[in-house]
Amino acid sequence: MTPEAAARGRGLTAHQIALRLSDGQRPSFTLTELNLSLAAGELLLLQGLSGCGKSTLLQALARLIPLQTGGLYLDGLAAAGIPPSSWRTRVSLLHAEPLLVDGSLADNLLLPWRFKALQHLAPPPPEDLREGLAALGLDDAHLQADIRGFSSGQTARITLLRNLLMRPAFLLLDEPAANLDPESAQRVWRLLEAQRSQTGCGMICVSHHRRGLAPDRVLRLRNGRLKEG
Amino acid sequence: MQVIAIGTLELILATGFIFVSGGLALCFQLGLTRSLIIATLRTYAQLLALGLVLNWIFQIDNQWLVLAIFALMMLIAAQTVVSRLGLWTPRIVIGSLAGVVLSAVTVTFAVTALLIQVEPWYEARYVLPIAGMVVGNAMNGIALSQERLLEGFQARRGEVLLRLSLGATAWEASLPLIQGSFRAGMIPTLNAMATVGLVSIPGMMTGQVLAGVEPMTGAAYQIVVMLMLSCATALGSIICMVISYRHAFDDQQRLVK
Numbered sequence: 001m002t003p004e005a006a007a008r009g010r011g012l013t014a015h016q017i018a019l020r021l022s023d024g025q026r027p028s029f030t031l032t033e034l035n036l037s038l039a040a041g042e043l044l045l046l047q048g049l050s051g052c053g054k055s056t057l058l059q060a061l062a063r064l065i066p067l068q069t070g071g072l073y074l075d076g077l078a079a080a081g082i083p084p085s086s087w088r089t090r091v092s093l094l095h096a097e098p099l100l101v102d103g104s105l106a107d108n109l110l111l112p113w114r115f116k117a118l119q120h121l122a123p124p125p126p127e128d129l130r131e132g133l134a135a136l137g138l139d140d141a142h143l144q145a146d147i148r149g150f151s152s153g154q155t156a157r158i159t160l161l162r163n164l165l166m167r168p169a170f171l172l173l174d175e176p177a178a179n180l181d182p183e184s185a186q187r188v189w190r191l192l193e194a195q196r197s198q199t200g201c202g203m204i205c206v207s208h209h210r211r212g213l214a215p216d217r218v219l220r221l222r223n224g225r226l227k228e229g
Numbered sequence: 230m231q232v233i234a235i236g237t238l239e240l241i242l243a244t245g246f247i248f249v250s251g252g253l254a255l256c257f258q259l260g261l262t263r264s265l266i267i268a269t270l271r272t273y274a275q276l277l278a279l280g281l282v283l284n285w286i287f288q289i290d291n292q293w294l295v296l297a298i299f300a301l302m303m304l305i306a307a308q309t310v311v312s313r314l315g316l317w318t319p320r321i322v323i324g325s326l327a328g329v330v331l332s333a334v335t336v337t338f339a340v341t342a343l344l345i346q347v348e349p350w351y352e353a354r355y356v357l358p359i360a361g362m363v364v365g366n367a368m369n370g371i372a373l374s375q376e377r378l379l380e381g382f383q384a385r386r387g388e389v390l391l392r393l394s395l396g397a398t399a400w401e402a403s404l405p406l407i408q409g410s411f412r413a414g415m416i417p418t419l420n421a422m423a424t425v426g427l428v429s430i431p432g433m434m435t436g437q438v439l440a441g442v443e444p445m446t447g448a449a450y451q452i453v454v455m456l457m458l459s460c461a462t463a464l465g466s467i468i469c470m471v472i473s474y475r476h477a478f479d480d481q482q483r484l485v486k
Contacts, residue, residue, distance in 0.1 A: 062394055064483055084482040089396035099391050101405075117396035166395070 010075055011039040011202060012091060012170045014061060017070030021056050031057060031224045034070070038170060041200040043192075045213060048221035054206045055096055057221065058172040061204070062093035074169075085117035092168035096175045096206075098152070098159040105150075106143040108158060112166050124165050132161045135191045137184055153180050160188060164195050171195075173205040186212050232441045244269065283357070292351040299337070299360050303329050306368035310469075313372050314379065320476040325371060328469030332367045333360060336461040344453060362433070362454060363461045366418065370462030371469045374414030378470055381406035382477045382486060389477075389484055399478040407470050414466040418459045425455055 014036040021030075031053050038044055048054050059065045061072065063084050072079040079087060089112065100108045106129065113123040126143060133141050136157040141150075150158065160176050176192070177185035189212040195201050207213065220227050247269045254261040286294060303326075310325040311317060337360045341347045347355045382389065385406060392402035425431055426448075430438070433454050437447035477486040 063481060064390065064393060066479065066481065066483060085393075085396045085398050085401075088394055093394040095387075095391060095394065097387060099387050101388060101391070111392075112395040115392070115395065115397040115401045117398070162395070 009037060009073070011037055011042070012061065013037045013073040015071050015073065017060065017072070018068045019056070019060055019065060020068060021053070021065070031060075031221075034224075034226055036061075036219075036226060038202045038204060040169065040202050041196055042202045042217070043196060043213075043215045044202075044204045045210065045215035045218045046204055046206045046221060047208070047218060052221050053224065054221055055174050058093055058174050058204065058206060061172055062091055063087050064093070083117075085115065089117045089166060090169045091172065092163045092166055092170070093172045094160055094163045094174055094176055096178065098156040100147040100150070100155055100158060103147065104144045105141055105147060105158065108147055109143075109162050109165060111162065118166065121167070128165070129161075132165065132191075133158075135187065135194075136161060137187050153184060156180060157184065157188065160191075164191070167199055168201060170202045170204075173203060173207075175206055175208075177207060177209065185209070189213050232439075240273075283353075286353045286357065290351075290353055292349070295351045295353050295356055298357060299333075302360060302364045303333050306333075306364045310368055310372045310375065314375055316379070316476070318476055320473045321375075324469040324471075324473030324476075325375070327472055328371045328465040328467075329364065329367055331468050332461045332465035333364045335464065336363045336367075336457050340453060340457050359454075359457075363457060366458040367461040367465035370414040370418065371465045373417070374410040374466040375469055375473065377410035377413040378403075378406055378474065379477075381410060382484070386484065393482065393484065399475060399482045402482075402484075403474045403477070407467075407474060410470060411463075411466055415459070415462060418462045422455050422459060425451070431455075 014034060017034050017036075018030070018032050034057070046054055046057070056065060060067060063072065063079060074082060074087065074090060082090075101111060106126070109129050109132075110123050112118045113121075129143060133139065138154060138157060141154070141158075147155075147158075156176070156179060160173075163171060171192075173192070177188050180188065192203065192205075193214070196203060205213065205215070218229060220229065247265060251262055251265050253259075254265060286298065307322075307326040307329045310329070311322055314321060314325075337356065338350075340359055340363075341352075341356050342350050345355060350356075382403075389402045389406070393399075431451050431454075434444075434447040434451040437450060438444055477484060479485045
């Protein structure tokens with residue numbers, strides 16, 4: 001695939017990207033000549049051994065890590081032509097470690113609307129927040145409740161809902177169901193499926209578990225390279 | 230009122246105080262005797278030299294000399310901030326220098342030219358002591374807030390990354406850290422303002438009262454000093470952080486440090 005072809009394609013495209021990570025804290029590894037394309041509405045499951053670079057690849061696609069070579073394209077536009085903050089509202093990353101900021105549940109769900117990049121979009125009304133919470137089994141949660149009272153499993157679901165409310169074009173999910181009980185995990189997969197069919201959101205999901213997930217494609221990351229199947 | 234001057238004999242007698250603290254240090258085997266001797270010698274040397282230099286400056290009373298000394302004070306303060314942080318990167322250096330210079334120049338001349346209305350504007354007797362206090366406090370406030378900000382980028386890295394992932398710009402992602410650091414830089418000044426006159430008579434007022442000035446005049450000066458120091462600390466800290474926070478990011482708004 002040439003850069004021109006990547007640029008012509010719709011969806012999220014990584015063309016011949018390479019990156020190396022070695023900061024003394026995390027294991028050093030290299031991703032080489034990696035090509036990836038994700039169409040609107042597509043669900044791609046990304047698998048690989050722990051520490052092989054799955055999270056790093058997602059962070060690179062969210063433009064949080066610099067590439068050594070290659071390029072990223074969004075609906076035919078090179079990343080250089082899209083401001084990083086705008087890119088990250090359209091290609092939204094859910095981190096593996098769920099994190100909430102000080103404040104209420106509503107403050108956290110509406111956090112992205114505090115930033116200029118999303119101010120063109122009206123914030124979701126309280127009923128949408130409640131509906132999303134209910135879909136994730138958090139019916140009892142009060143929007144004004146302090147976030148310090150939530151468990152780690154509840155926190156994980158709240159952070160996922162925050163990303164979904166942004167209605168991104170593409171969602172990069174790093175272990176969205178890790179540490180969730182089977183029932184909550186099923187709720188997460190169902191909600192993701194609903195978002196995919198309703199909004200045409202393309203998703204890359206890093207997960208060690210497949211139960212309840214129906215991906216269109218499965219990619220494995222091994223020795224810095226991606227393989228189908 | 231006649232000022233009671235301290236002469237050479239009194240200065241020599243004052244060393245008696247150091248014999249008391251030195252004796253106690255020896256008694257309790259603190260290992261501080263050598264440090265106390267060096268500190269005493271430095272106190273004598275530095276303050277007598279300062280007295281001689283100020284005497285000379287007051288006699289010359291030249292605007293360029295006053296400005297040169299002011300500039301030197303600010304350079305040393307900025308250098309101290311950067312050394313304390315241990316980061317000689319362009320943004321940190323420029324941020325520290327801009328924070329010290331802009332706050333010190335603005336506040337010093339606001340006090341001397343507008344409030345006290347010193348004539349001529351460069352009158353060393355007024356400008357240099359006020360500049361010294363402003364520069365010193367701005368330096369401490371900047372160093373404290375900047376230290377806190379850099380620590381924040383390490384300790385709260387996950388929170389900054391989260392905000393960036395949700396579409397925040399580098400500024401928006403750093404804002405909670407900047408607010409916390411700003412607060413930390415202001416706390417010593419606020420504490421000093423809250424307790425001034427209750428726990429102790431502040432240094433400047435003490436000096437003025439000992440020099441024969443009416444206590445109310447001393448109090449008025451001290452009020453001006455406290456308020457100008459809070460302004461210098463706030464201005465210096467925020468200018469420095471607004472310039473230097475980008476040190477932690479690259480041009481693609483990625484957290485790199």
